[in-house]
Amino acid sequence: MAEECIFCKIVKGEIPSLKLFENNEVLAVLDIYPSTKGQAMIIPKQHYTHLYELPKETLFSLSEVVHNLSSVIPKSVNSLGLNIVLRMGPKAGQRVPHLAVQMIPRFEGDDKVVAIQWVPEQELQKDLQDVYKNIREELSKVVVVKKEDNIRPASVEAEPKKEEKKKEEAIKQEKEDFSSWLKRRIP
Ligand SMILES: [Zn+2]
16 A cells, blocks of 8 residues: 555545445545546555556456446436546556546536547558557467457458348348248148
């Protein structure tokens, strides 16, 4: 537990909080400086900075609480939507080096206080295959990845449609075969 960490202090009760839920692994509190009504924060009780550091049981608890609150909070505050934000690293806006999942209910006209958006960068499409390969390679060191998973370059978007059409035709053919078989069977 880090001495000066503000979230560790919340866990220890040294800083008062509005607790929504607590178990051995995680703590969910209502944000006392909310940007929108019902904004909440879920943190592991132990001091971890990154998501990948969480032990499985903590990760499971965290996911479960996020899952439950993702329906409870919007219902309670009558929001139109919900953003769930996790920030890792200062560049990503992590100000406290203690992992936190922010739940931000969204309302009409709240764009001036909440801005979560990104736009496609066309240039990056060139490197897509290399990036894909590198990530898959790294991923194969931690999980089993299936060989047949493969992406198509964005330029050949028509390809899956063609396959789908083939599938549809095959199903149609099957149905026709079946009905003609039925007709032959029924005297
Ligand atoms: Zn901490």
